Amino acid sequence: EAGEATFVAGHPGTTNRLLTVEQLKFQRDTQFPEYLVRNSELRGRLIQWGKTGAEPERIIQRPLQSIENALKVYRGRNTALLDDRLMADKSAREQGLREFVISDPALTRSVGSAWDDIANAQERMRQIYGRYLYLESAAGFNSTLFRYARQLVRAADERSKPNELRLREYADSNLQKLASSLLAQTPIYPELEKLTLSFSFDKMREYLGPDDPIVRQLLSAESPQSLAEKLIDETKLADASVREALWDGGSEAIAASDDPMIVLARTTDAEARAVRKIYEDEVQAPVAAGQERIAKARFAAYGTGTYPDATFTLRLSYGAVKGWEEKGEPVEPFTTLARLYERATGRAPFELPQVWLDARDRLDMTTPFNYVTTNDIVGGNSGSPLIDAEGRLVGLAFDGNIHSLSGSYWYDAALNRAVAVHPAIIITALEQVYEAKSIAKEIRSSR
Numbered sequence: 001e002a003g004e005a006t007f008v009a010g011h012p013g014t015t016n017r018l019l020t021v022e023q024l025k026f027q028r029d030t031q032f033p034e035y036l037v038r039n040s041e042l043r044g045r046l047i048q049w050g051k052t053g054a055e056p057e058r059i060i061q062r063p064l065q066s067i068e069n070a071l072k073v074y075r076g077r078n079t080a081l082l083d084d085r086l087m088a089d090k091s092a093r094e095q096g097l098r099e100f101v102i103s104d105p106a107l108t109r110s111v112g113s114a115w116d117d118i119a120n121a122q123e124r125m126r127q128i129y130g131r132y133l134y135l136e137s138a139a140g141f142n143s144t145l146f147r148y149a150r151q152l153v154r155a156a157d158e159r160s161k162p163n164e165l166r167l168r169e170y171a172d173s174n175l176q177k178l179a180s181s182l183l184a185q186t187p188i189y190p191e192l193e194k195l196t197l198s199f200s201f202d203k204m205r206e207y208l209g210p211d212d213p214i215v216r217q218l219l220s221a222e223s224p225q226s227l228a229e230k231l232i233d234e235t236k237l238a239d240a241s242v243r244e245a246l247w248d249g250g251s252e253a254i255a256a257s258d259d260p261m262i263v264l265a266r267t268t269d270a271e272a273r274a275v276r277k278i279y280e281d282e283v284q285a286p287v288a289a290g291q292e293r294i295a296k297a298r299f300a301a302y303g304t305g306t307y308p309d310a311t312f313t314l315r316l317s318y319g320a321v322k323g324w325e326e327k328g329e330p331v332e333p334f335t336t337l338a339r340l341y342e343r344a345t346g347r348a349p350f351e352l353p354q355v356w357l358d359a360r361d362r363l364d365m366t367t368p369f370n371y372v373t374t375n376d377i378v379g380g381n382s383g384s385p386l387i388d389a390e391g392r393l394v395g396l397a398f399d400g401n402i403h404s405l406s407g408s409y410w411y412d413a414a415l416n417r418a419v420a421v422h423p424a425i426i427i428t429a430l431e432q433v434y435e436a437k438s439i440a441k442e443i444r445s446s447r
Helices: 021-050 053-057 062-080 083-100 105-111 115-138 145-160 171-183 190-208 213-219 224-234 240-256 260-305 337-343 354-362 401-410 423-433 437-445
Strands: 005-010 315-320 322-325 329-333 334-336 368-373 386-387 393-400 418-421
Touching: 005 393, 021 062, 021 083, 021 115, 021 190, 053 062, 053 190, 062 401, 083 105, 083 171, 083 260, 105 260, 105 322, 115 190, 115 260, 145 171, 145 190, 145 224, 145 240, 145 260, 171 240, 190 213, 190 224, 213 224, 213 260, 224 260, 240 260, 334 337, 337 368, 354 423, 368 423, 393 401, 393 423, 418 423, 423 437
Parallel strands: none
Antiparallel strands: 005 315, 005 386, 322 329, 334 368, 368 418, 386 393, 393 418
């Protein structure tokens, strides 16, 4: 019922509630706008290609679902950072902690210029962001086949070094997992590869400019489309046995290879490594050191009164069943089965499976379906049990409302809501829709 206490035990993934104001500004002003523009356009390209035939429509489903989910998350986080309430709250809290540090000479010496160091690192990140994103993070080479090529090129180089001197992803502890992924028999769709790779070449030229050395090297005599087509048509890396031979052959095999995708990875690797080195030395390292000092200040100021960011460790959240207000109108905390059919349009994304349409006449439309609570959860909590004050299972958390996306940065009690599925609809679905009565019986008997 509304107002009933609820508790969620689970493993929330990651949050960014302890970032400095300058780190938040970097995400708001630089990182998120670029991501949203680039991937919104890529989404449109995928949808358009999917309309050209049944096979393209099938092929795009997984990448389209992935990109749409990511866009939803990034839009929600960007909206949160554009909220004056959030930024005012973060600024006030940061200023309060800085004043506490200043009031304690010993703490001042210990914490030092932590906030300024992080601010300087963010400015450096702004300067290198384009090249780091498009070269090292490979946003300019959006292709599974290029990813294979870079991994093969770097693995050959890194495995020749002592373990402690390698890039971390090529350490001995990671090599088996890397090889399993790299050498797996995975379907490659050439036309999809051409679409994503040509698009990423185009965006790289747009973001870095035509005078960037890598852009000139790649696109001075080729269009993004023609270069992508040539690379995908001529590379042999879609064949797992070819990748295995290059992996086993090491540096000699990579140096001797004339596969165009291997050549591309070889010729761009120095520039990518260079900007990675700048990032690790001038951004990542000072930020990590600064955050460590700020954490000491926070502990000195608040002791155990605050909790760390989520890291997939076990956490307990308390809350209550409660709706919220959307654009001046109340949103009730419970939905019923009737709303499922009211929302159905017969077309994606509101197309119900036939099994639910067939079961409609035998179902009780007043059955509770989903409900919302004030529990503070984030990605990683999906599947977590909701427990009431008497220790009874009263639902399974699986999502949040759109406002919960701001939970990466703060908990907004007015709007942030966890979404849980009600046990009644679980039993109804098992018994009356899916004919899985034995499972329902097992659930009932375990109460």
